[in-house]
Amino acid sequence: MRVSRLMLITLRDVPAExxxxxxQLLLRGGFIKRLTGGIYAYMPLLWKVLKKITLIVEExxxxxxxxxxxxxxLQPSEIWERSGRWKSYTEGEGIxxxxxDRQGKELGLGPTHEEVITQIISQTIHSYKxxxxxxxxxxxxxxxxxxxxxxxxxxxxxxxxxxxxFHANENDLQSTYSEMRNAYQxxxxxxxxxxxxxxxxxxAIGGAASQEFMVTAESGEDLILISSDGKYGANQxxxxxxxxxxxxxxxxxxxxxxxxxxxxxxxxxxxxxxHPSQIVKVLAYLATCDDNKKHPVLVSIRGDQEINDIKxxxxxxxxxxxxxxxxxxxxxxxxxxxxITDIPFGFIGPDLSDNLLSKAKxxxxxxxxxxxxxxxxxxxFICGNNVKDEHKVFYNWHLLNTQQLICDIRKxxxxxxxxxxxxxxxxxxxxxxxxxxxxxxxxxxKSLNAxxxxxxxxxxxxxxxxYGIGISRLAQAAVExxxxxLGIIWPVSIAPxxxxxxxxxxxxxxxxxxxxxxxxxxxxxxIDALLDDRDERAGIKFKDADLIGIPWRIVAGRExxxxxxxxxxxxxxxxELLDLNSVFKKLSEEFNTKKL
RNA sequence: CGGGGCGUGGCGCAGCUUGGUAGCGCGGGUGCUUUGGGAGCACUAGGUCGCAGGUUCGAAUCCUGUCGCCCCGACCA
Numbered sequence: 072m073r074v075s076r077l078m079l080i081t082l083r084d085v086p087a088e089x090x091x092x093x094x095q096l097l098l099r100g101g102f103i104k105r106l107t108g109g110i111y112a113y114m115p116l117l118w119k120v121l122k123k124i125t126l127i128v129e130e131x132x133x134x135x136x137x138x139x140x141x142x143x144x145l146q147p148s149e150i151w152e153r154s155g156r157w158k159s160y161t162e163g164e165g166i167x168x169x170x171x172d173r174q175g176k177e178l179g180l181g182p183t184h185e186e187v188i189t190q191i192i193s194q195t196i197h198s199y200k201x202x203x204x205x206x207x208x209x210x211x212x213x214x215x216x217x218x219x220x221x222x223x224x225x226x227x228x229x230x231x232x233x234x235x236x237f238h239a240n241e242n243d244l245q246s247t248y249s250e251m252r253n254a255y256q257x258x259x260x261x262x263x264x265x266x267x268x269x270x271x272x273x274x275a276i277g278g279a280a281s282q283e284f285m286v287t288a289e290s291g292e293d294l295i296l297i298s299s300d301g302k303y304g305a306n307q308x309x310x311x312x313x314x315x316x317x318x319x320x321x322x323x324x325x326x327x328x329x330x331x332x333x334x335x336x337x338x339x340x341x342x343x344x345x346h347p348s349q350i351v352k353v354l355a356y357l358a359t360c361d362d363n364k365k366h367p368v369l370v371s372i373r374g375d376q377e378i379n380d381i382k383x384x385x386x387x388x389x390x391x392x393x394x395x396x397x398x399x400x401x402x403x404x405x406x407x408x409x410x411i412t413d414i415p416f417g418f419i420g421p422d423l424s425d426n427l428l429s430k431a432k433x434x435x436x437x438x439x440x441x442x443x444x445x446x447x448x449x450x451x452f453i454c455g456n457n458v459k460d461e462h463k464v465f466y467n468w469h470l471l472n473t474q475q476l477i478c479d480i481r482k483x484x485x486x487x488x489x490x491x492x493x494x495x496x497x498x499x500x501x502x503x504x505x506x507x508x509x510x511x512x513x514x515x516x517k518s519l520n521a522x523x524x525x526x527x528x529x530x531x532x533x534x535x536x537x538y539g540i541g542i543s544r545l546a547q548a549a550v551e552x553x554x555x556x557l558g559i560i561w562p563v564s565i566a567p568x569x570x571x572x573x574x575x576x577x578x579x580x581x582x583x584x585x586x587x588x589x590x591x592x593x594x595x596x597x598i599d600a601l602l603d604d605r606d607e608r609a610g611i612k613f614k615d616a617d618l619i620g621i622p623w624r625i626v627a628g629r630e631x632x633x634x635x636x637x638x639x640x641x642x643x644x645x646x647e648l649l650d651l652n653s654v655f656k657k658l659s660e661e662f663n664t665k666k667l
Numbered sequence: 668c669g670g671g672g673c674g675u676g677g678c679g680c681a682g683c684u685u686g687g688u689a690g691c692g693c694g695g696g697u698g699c700u701u702u703g704g705g706a707g708c709a710c711u712a713g714g715u716c717g718c719a720g721g722u723u724c725g726a727a728u729c730c731u732g733u734c735g736c737c738c739c740g741a742c743c744a
Binding site for chain 2: 080082084085087089090098107166183217220224232233293397504505506507539540542576578579607608610611612614615617618626637
């Protein structure tokens with residue numbers, strides 16, 4: 072390709088719409104153009120990048136025996152109603168664009184394809200002998216994001232690779248799951264990215280095991296915790312750790328003390344010489360379910376620890392067998408609206424009476440009581456006395472006499488010891504989620520009643536997995552991770568072009584002929600080369616080449632008359648003055664091609 | 668949706684407080700000079716000042732409404 076025909080329009084100024092560097096560089100380099108909020112055109116340069124990523128993905132998935140397909144984007148509401156997701160995906164905070172056709176029939180614009188693929192497979196596959204199936208597609212997905220941002224990072228229309236696997240049993244699912252994890256590692260490595268694979272919360276999609284692939288970058292939206300030896304990594308939403316030792320409270324005669332206006336852990340400790348780890352902190356939450364019921368929840372955790380709302384929400388959801396739409400701390404305003412007046416915030420104990428809820432207008436009238444593991448082990452502790460300005464001291468669980476759901480709802484923090492090895496500490500970093508793999512289990516096959524005949528001749532539900540890669544997001548994540556002051560530094564494997572040849576001065580025929588010769592030879596040998604043949608000053612060409620991030624640059628310039636050109640590496644910024652044979656030799660080594 | 672900010676040639680911005688009919692830099696075009704890190708000079712084209720009402724002799728500027736965009740939060744590949 073010649074730059075004169077490339078439609079290369081670069082911007083000198085940073086467009087005001089972008090504030091992270093990858094977004095700015097993609098706009099400045101003419102890779103993307105915004106049509107409206109969260110909707111971008113992929114310009115020719117970026118399309119080449121996306122195709123290269125796509126090819127790597129297709130190649131690696133083919134190695135694992137995956138089939139490629141293309142599924143409809145317009146999906147009938149019926150299948151979403153059957154899986155129970157239509158309402159939650161289209162109403163309120165829903166992310167699915169939906170519409171009605173002229174017959175009044177409701178359709179959704181696919182944000183994901185579990186329903187479609189499950190229906191198709193269940194209509195097609197009837198016997199365990201035809202399993203497993205692992206099928207994927209690469210195409211545009213639509214999500215009505217509440218707040219699109221950061222260019223391609225969170226857009227409303229984006230390119231995604233989504234794969235779905237179907238199995239006769241859980242073991243087979245697990246083995247495909249780990250094959251896919253391996254494929255993902257190969258894909259992201261080939262794309263030249265620094266990434267980590269971390270344990271993840273499976274969120275709205277549901278299911279058992281789930282892992283995310285994160286490109287590490289300061290601007291990442293996710294907080295991840297990684298052990299120093301690299302053996303453990305998790306999204307903070309999911310992370311577990313060994314709790315630091317607390318300061319034991321001696322066993323003593325239980326009593327009640329006056330704690331006037333000491334509502335916070337800090338005030339309580341300061342005034343009475345306690346340590347936060349000796350206190351059982353109790354927080355009141357309100358959980359709103361799919362069926363619109365609102366459950367008050369009392370959560371107990373050690374005073375020096377924090378609650379992980381995701382873990383909490385999952386636990387409540389599991390307990391009630393309901394999706395939790397929202398969970399938040401109960402405010403004074405909330406209880407007033409319910410007509411409840413006597414919850415002594417700041418002095419609540421785990422044994423706060425359900426009677427307080429008797430006047431509630433719409434809330435359920437019984438607390439769900441959840442206690443983190445951190446407080447259950449305490450033999451003697453301090454907690455609120457459920458009366459304003461009073462706390463219990465030297466109490467224990469036996470004395471409180473309450474039933475608690477015991478589980479891990481504690482937020483893991485950087486510096487915590489790791490569960491796999493207590494000499495390792497968790498470290499914090501930020502990441503951009505570019506891939507996510509799930510073991511869905513039988514969630515969708517059951518709700519959509521997708522079955523096959525098993526070895527015993529009985530109807531059985533498929534075991535399913537699903538595996539996503541954000542293709543367009545990956546491209547931008549690569550920029551976020553690979554750039555400098557001058558512009559993008561594409562990893563060679565996904566660069567829009569591998570080599571750019573610059574004619575320093577187009578009016579100089581020696582330079583021009585030499586550059587043309589090199590260009591011809593490179594493209595003849597299947598090296599993706601770009602020739603900057605514009606009638607521009609050399610400086611402009613250098614700036615543009617740096618900005619759009621082509622990994623190798625050849626300049627036919629001053630030394631052209633001696634048959635010498637410069638070979639420059641964008642990443643290392645090293646430049647060598649070489650004759651043509653040496654250039655071809657070096658590049659053929661770099662690109663692993665024998666032909667040159 | 669809640670909180671904050673912004674809409675003025677393709678891009679970045681000034682003008683608005685104190686109304687008088689739009690300006691700067693970059694970019695585009697033409698010519699000459701220049702030619703290894705976003706050149707210089709000259710000429711030139713290009714704007715419903717987001718949109719709709721209102722106030723006024725007169726509105727980019729004041730008022731009301733509305734639409735859009737960006738940032739912080741809930742959502743996620």
